[in-house]
Amino acid sequence: MKRIIRNHKVRQFHQAKWDEPVIFELHQTGERGVIPPGTEDAVAAEVGSMESLIPASMQRSTAPALPEIGQAKVLRHYLRLSQETLGSDMNVEIGQGTCTMKYIPRINEMLIRNPRMTELHPLQDIDSVQGMLEVFHNLDLAMREISGMDAFSFQPSSGTQALLAMASIVRAYHDSRGEGARRDEIITTIFSHPSQAATAAVKGYKIITLHPDEDGFPDLEKLKNAVSERTAGFVVANPEDTGIYNHRIREFTDVVHAAGGVCYYDQANANGLLGITRAKEAGFDMCFFNLHKTFAAPHMCGGPATGALGVTEELKPFLPGPLVDLDADGRYVLTEQGEGSIGKVRSFHGVAQTVLRSYAWIMSLGAEGLKDVAQVAVLNNNYLYHKILQIRGASAPYIKGRRLEQVRYSWKQLTDETGVTTEDITRRMCDFGLHYWTSHHPYIVPQPFTLEPTESYSKEDLDEYIQALEHISHEAYTYPEIVKSAPHSSTVHRNDESSLDDPQQWCITWRAYLKKTQPELQEQK
Amino acid sequence: MADNRTYAHPYIPNTVPEVRDAMLKEIGLTSMDQLHDAIPDSLKLNREMNLPPAMNEYELRRHIDGLLAKNKHGADYLNFLGAGCWQHFIPAVCDEINQRSEFVTAYAGEPYEDHGRFQALFEYQSLLAELVDMDVVNVPTFDWAQAASTAIRMAGRMTGRKTALLPRSVDPDKVAIIRNYCTPVMDIQYIEIDPATGRMDLQDLRGKLNDDVAAVYFENPGYLGIIEDQGAEISALVHGVNGVSIVGVDPISLGVLDPPGRYGADIICGDLQPLGMHMNYGGGQAGFIATRDEEKYVMEYPSRLFGIVPTEVEGEYGFGDVAYERTSFALREKGKESVGTQTALWGITAGVYLSLLGPAGMQEVGSTIIQKSHYAAKRLSDIPGVSLRFEGAFFKEFVVDFNNTGLTVAEINGRLMEQGIFGGKNLSAAYPAWGECALYCVTEIHTQSDLDRLAAALRSIVANHPDRS
Numbered sequence: 001m002k003r004i005i006r007n008h009k010v011r012q013f014h015q016a017k018w019d020e021p022v023i024f025e026l027h028q029t030g031e032r033g034v035i036p037p038g039t040e041d042a043v044a045a046e047v048g049s050m051e052s053l054i055p056a057s058m059q060r061s062t063a064p065a066l067p068e069i070g071q072a073k074v075l076r077h078y079l080r081l082s083q084e085t086l087g088s089d090m091n092v093e094i095g096q097g098t099c100t101m102k103y104i105p106r107i108n109e110m111l112i113r114n115p116r117m118t119e120l121h122p123l124q125d126i127d128s129v130q131g132m133l134e135v136f137h138n139l140d141l142a143m144r145e146i147s148g149m150d151a152f153s154f155q156p157s158s159g160t161q162a163l164l165a166m167a168s169i170v171r172a173y174h175d176s177r178g179e180g181a182r183r184d185e186i187i188t189t190i191f192s193h194p195s196q197a198a199t200a201a202v203k204g205y206k207i208i209t210l211h212p213d214e215d216g217f218p219d220l221e222k223l224k225n226a227v228s229e230r231t232a233g234f235v236v237a238n239p240e241d242t243g244i245y246n247h248r249i250r251e252f253t254d255v256v257h258a259a260g261g262v263c264y265y266d267q268a269n270a271n272g273l274l275g276i277t278r279a280k281e282a283g284f285d286m287c288f289f290n291l292h293k294t295f296a297a298p299h300m301c302g303g304p305a306t307g308a309l310g311v312t313e314e315l316k317p318f319l320p321g322p323l324v325d326l327d328a329d330g331r332y333v334l335t336e337q338g339e340g341s342i343g344k345v346r347s348f349h350g351v352a353q354t355v356l357r358s359y360a361w362i363m364s365l366g367a368e369g370l371k372d373v374a375q376v377a378v379l380n381n382n383y384l385y386h387k388i389l390q391i392r393g394a395s396a397p398y399i400k401g402r403r404l405e406q407v408r409y410s411w412k413q414l415t416d417e418t419g420v421t422t423e424d425i426t427r428r429m430c431d432f433g434l435h436y437w438t439s440h441h442p443y444i445v446p447q448p449f450t451l452e453p454t455e456s457y458s459k460e461d462l463d464e465y466i467q468a469l470e471h472i473s474h475e476a477y478t479y480p481e482i483v484k485s486a487p488h489s490s491t492v493h494r495n496d497e498s499s500l501d502d503p504q505q506w507c508i509t510w511r512a513y514l515k516k517t518q519p520e521l522q523e524q525k
Numbered sequence: 526m527a528d529n530r531t532y533a534h535p536y537i538p539n540t541v542p543e544v545r546d547a548m549l550k551e552i553g554l555t556s557m558d559q560l561h562d563a564i565p566d567s568l569k570l571n572r573e574m575n576l577p578p579a580m581n582e583y584e585l586r587r588h589i590d591g592l593l594a595k596n597k598h599g600a601d602y603l604n605f606l607g608a609g610c611w612q613h614f615i616p617a618v619c620d621e622i623n624q625r626s627e628f629v630t631a632y633a634g635e636p637y638e639d640h641g642r643f644q645a646l647f648e649y650q651s652l653l654a655e656l657v658d659m660d661v662v663n664v665p666t667f668d669w670a671q672a673a674s675t676a677i678r679m680a681g682r683m684t685g686r687k688t689a690l691l692p693r694s695v696d697p698d699k700v701a702i703i704r705n706y707c708t709p710v711m712d713i714q715y716i717e718i719d720p721a722t723g724r725m726d727l728q729d730l731r732g733k734l735n736d737d738v739a740a741v742y743f744e745n746p747g748y749l750g751i752i753e754d755q756g757a758e759i760s761a762l763v764h765g766v767n768g769v770s771i772v773g774v775d776p777i778s779l780g781v782l783d784p785p786g787r788y789g790a791d792i793i794c795g796d797l798q799p800l801g802m803h804m805n806y807g808g809g810q811a812g813f814i815a816t817r818d819e820e821k822y823v824m825e826y827p828s829r830l831f832g833i834v835p836t837e838v839e840g841e842y843g844f845g846d847v848a849y850e851r852t853s854f855a856l857r858e859k860g861k862e863s864v865g866t867q868t869a870l871w872g873i874t875a876g877v878y879l880s881l882l883g884p885a886g887m888q889e890v891g892s893t894i895i896q897k898s899h900y901a902a903k904r905l906s907d908i909p910g911v912s913l914r915f916e917g918a919f920f921k922e923f924v925v926d927f928n929n930t931g932l933t934v935a936e937i938n939g940r941l942m943e944q945g946i947f948g949g950k951n952l953s954a955a956y957p958a959w960g961e962c963a964l965y966c967v968t969e970i971h972t973q974s975d976l977d978r979l980a981a982a983l984r985s986i987v988a989n990h991p992d993r994s
Contacts, residue, residue, distance in 0.1 A: 033881030050892035056742035063884035084641030087630035124806030131595030160865030198853030299632035302869035341702035341861025366579030458538035491640035510651035
C-alpha cells in the first residue's frame with residue numbers, strides 16, 4: 001500500500017455531531033427507565049395507601065409532565081451529549097486561563113468511588129468516619145505548610161464561596177472590635193476575578209477598584225490614596241490574571257494593615273507559586289486555594305468543588321465550623337466553633353470527594369513534586385509566551401519580560417488590521433478541537449485572550465496550540481471570512497442569540513419554549 | 526527542579542531533562558530558578574516544604590484505601606440519618622453519566638465545543654421545571670441553604686425590603702448559612718411553630734407581617750419531616766403585605782406532594798441530592814431555584830440560566846446564556862450577588878435521574894417512601910416509652926421522642942451502632958426544650974425487614990434499661 005502522508009500543521013478535527021433531540025422528544029408513553037424500590041404488601045396493608053397518608057389538599061393532582069423513556073435510550077442520549085462536550089481530558093486545555101486546567105489523575109477518580117467514601121453520611125458518629133476525618137486533617141496540615149496559614153476550612157465549595165466566607169470574616173472581625181459600622185469599604189483590583197468584588201458587595205461593602213499602573217502592576221500610590229479609617233479589607237490575586245507578579249505585595253499588605261484593614265489573598269493563580277512563596281510571608285491574613293484548579297480536582301462542568309480557606313491564628317475563631325482536629329488520644333474530632341464564628345457557608349463539611357482527591361494529588365507529588373509543578377508551569381507559560389509574541393497580530397500588554405503561570409494577551413493589532421475579533425477566534429479554535437477563552441469583563445486589555453498551560457502539557461502539546469493560533473492569524477490576514485463564520489467543524493453552527501436578552505422570547509426550559517414558539521399546542525391542551 | 530531525578534513525573538511531562546533544557550534555552554534562561562526572578566528573595570520560602578514523601582500510584586492506592594477502610598458506611602450499616610443529606614436509591618445510569626470523562630473534566634467551554642454540556646443542563650432545567658411546575662429553573666447552586674439564601678435576597682431586591690421570616694423548624698445549620706449570607710443586608714426572624722403539630726403558628730405569622738417583610742420562607746416537607754398543609758394560607762398572608770412566598774422542597778416528594786406553586790409559592794428552592802447523588806459525606810448537595818417566567822424574577826437570579834436558541838442552520842438546536850448581563854461575570858459588584866463554580870454536574874445527574882424515573886417512577890418512589898416511613902414510625906411508637914414528638918402528616922422523616930425511656934439519644938445511638946445501625950440525628954442540642962429527641966429518616970431503600978430490625982433493636986435497648994420510667 002502507499003505511504004499515508006500526515007503533514008498537516010493543524011489537527012483535522014470534527015466534533016461529535018449527533019443531532020440529538022431534546023430529551024422530551026424521546027418520550028414514548030408507557031416506557032420506563034428504571035423501577036424504584038417498592039412497598040412490601042405487608043407494609044402497605046399496615047399503613048394504608050399513599051393517599052391516606054397525605055392531607056387531601058397536599059396531594060399532587062396531576063403527574064409531572066416528565067418524559068417516559070426506556071433505559072437504553074436515556075443512556076444513549078446522555079452518552080451522546082457527553083461526546084458533544086470537549087472536556088479537558090480530550091484537549092490541550094491551555095486556553096482557559098485563570099482556571100488551571102491540569103491533568104486529572106485517574107487513580108484519584110477511582111479512589112473517590114470507594115463506597116467507604118460515597119456512602120458516608122455527614123452526620124455519622126465520628127468514630128465511624130475516622131478515615132475521612134484523617135484525610136481532612138492531613139490536607140489541612142499540607143495546606144498550612146503550602147501557605148503559612150494556621151488553620152483551614154474546606155467548607156467553602158468554590159472560589160466564589162471562599163471569597164464570600166472571607167468577606168464575611170472581615171465583617172465579623174471588625175464587628176468584634178466595634179468597628180464594623182465604620183469600616184464599610186473593600187479594596188480590590190480590576191485584574192482580579194469578578195467574584196472578589198461581587199462577594200464583598202453581597203456582604204454589604206462598598207467596592208473600590210484599583211486600576212493598574214502603566215506596567216500592569218497594581219498601583220501602590222492609588223492604594224495609599226484609597227485606604228482610610230473606612231477600609232475593612234483588601235482582596236487581591238498575585239499574580240493577577242495578567243500573570244504579572246506584584247513584587248511589592250508586602251508593601252501593599254503593610255499599607256492596608258497600617259490603616260486597620262484585613263488582607264485576603266485570592267490564590268486562584270497559585271499554580272506557579274507552590275513551594276516558592278507563600279501567603280504568610282506576603283503579609284496576608286487569609287487566603288484560599290481552588291482545589292479544583294491548583295490541586296488537580298476536576299471542574300465537573302462547573303462544580304461541585306472546593307475553595308480551601310486558610311487563616312492566621314488571630315482569625316481562626318471566625319472560620320465557619322465545625323473544624324477537624326486531632327485530640328490528645330489520637331482521635332479525629334469535629335470541633336464546633338464559638339460565638340465569634342461566621343457560622344456556616346455550606347451545609348455539612350463541604351465537598352469531601354474534592355478534599356480526598358487533592359490530598360491524594362499532594363501525596364503523589366510531595367514537596368519536591370509540588371515545586372516541580374510550580375517551576376514547570378512557569379517554564380511552560382514562558383515558552384508559550386515567547387512563541388505567541390511571534391504570531392502576527394498578537395501582543396501581551398504591560399511589562400515586558402517574564403510572567404508566572406499565565407498571560408493575558410491581546411489581538412488588538414489583528415482586529416485593527418483584519419476585523420477578526422477575539423470572539424471570532426474563540427469559535428474558530430473549536431474547529432481544531434481546542435478550547436480558547438477571552439477574559440473576564442470588562443475587557444481592560446483590548447481583544448483579550450488568557451492562556452495558562454499548567455505543568456500538565458508537553459512541549460508538543462504546547463506547539464499544537466501555538467500552531468493553531470498561528471494558523472488562525474494567517475487565515476485572518478488572508479481569508480478572514482473563514483474565521484468570522486466559524487465554527488465549521490463543531491456540533492452546531494453559530495447561535496442566533498437575539499432571543500437571549502428578550503423576556504418575550506427567551507426560553508429557559510422546554511415548557512417555556514413550547515409556550516412561546518408553539519402557542520397553538522397550549523391552546524389544544 | 527531536583528537535578529538527581531532519574532525519571533519524569535508521570536503528571537509533568539516536561540520534567541524530562543532534555544526537553545526542559547531545550548525550553549529554557551528557547552526563552553533565554555539557563556536554570557529553572559531564574560523562572561521566579563520576579564519574586565523577591567525576602568518573599569521566597571528558600572527551603573523545601575515539610576510534606577510527606579511522594580508516593581507512586583500503587584503506594585497511594587494502598588495508603589488511601591487504608592484510610593478509607595477505617596470508615597463504616599451506609600451500605601454495610603443500616604442508616605437512619607437524614608437531616609439534609611439522605612440515602613436514596615441511585616440508578617446505575619446516573620453514575621455512568623456523571624463519571625463520563627467529558628463531563629467530569631469540562632468547565633467553561635463555549636456553546637459550540639460544549640454543546641452537550643449546555644444541552645444537558647438545559648434539559649435538567651426543563652425536567653426539574655416539570656417536577657416543580659414552574660417555567661424557570663437555574664443552573665444549580667451549592668446547596669439548599671444557598672438556594673434559600675439567594676431566594677431571600679432575590680425577594681429583598683424585588684420588594685426593596687429588609688426582613689425575611691422563617692419558621693423555627695428550619696434546620697439550625699441552614700439558618701446559620703442564611704443568616705451569614707444575608708448579614709448585614711437583610712434581617713432574618715423566626716416565626717414560632719405549633720408545639721403539638723410542628724406546623725407554622727399562623728397567629729405569630731400574622732403578628733410579624735408588615736411593610737418591611739420581603740418574604741416568608743417555609744418548607745415542605747420541613748427539616749423535621751412535617752408536611753406543612755397551611756401553604757395556601759401562608760402565601761395569601763404574605764401576599765397580603767405584598768411580600769414574596771418562598772417554599773423549600775425536597776424534590777423526591779413531588780411525585781406525590783403538590784408542587785408549591787399550587788399553594789401560592791413565588792420562588793421554590795431545595796436540594797437535588799435525593800435525585801441521584803450519593804451522600805459523599807455531604808458532598809452530594811446541590812441547590813435549585815425555580816420561578817415563574819416573569820422578567821422581574823428572572824432578572825434577579827445570580828445564577829447562569831441556559832436557554833435554547835436557533836442557530837444559523839435550520840434544524841439545529843443551540844444553547845446560550847439568558848440575560849448574561851445581570852450576572853457578576855458581566856458586572857462585577859453591580860451584578861446580582863455572585864456566580865462562579867457551583868454544582869453543575871449534579872444538575873446533569875438530577876436530569877438523568879428524572880429522565881429515568883419519569884412521571885410513574887416519581888409517583889412510585891414518593892409513595893414507597895411515605896408508606897415505609899409511616900410503617901417505621903408505627904413500629905417505633907409501639908415500643909413502650911417511645912413516641913412521636915409531633916402529630917400530623919410527615920413524609921420521610923419524623924421526630925422520635927425518647928424522653929420516657931430514661932435513656933439519652935446519645936446512649937441509644939451508641940447501642941445501635943454496636944448492632945450495625947446508625948440511629949436518627951440527635952436533636953437534643955439543637956432543640957433542648959424537647960429533651961431527648963431524634964430525627965429518623967426512612968426512604969425507599971429500607972426494606973420491611975430493615976425497619977423491623979431497627980424496631981427490635983430499639984425495643985431491646987429500651988427494655989433492657991433498668992431506669993426506664
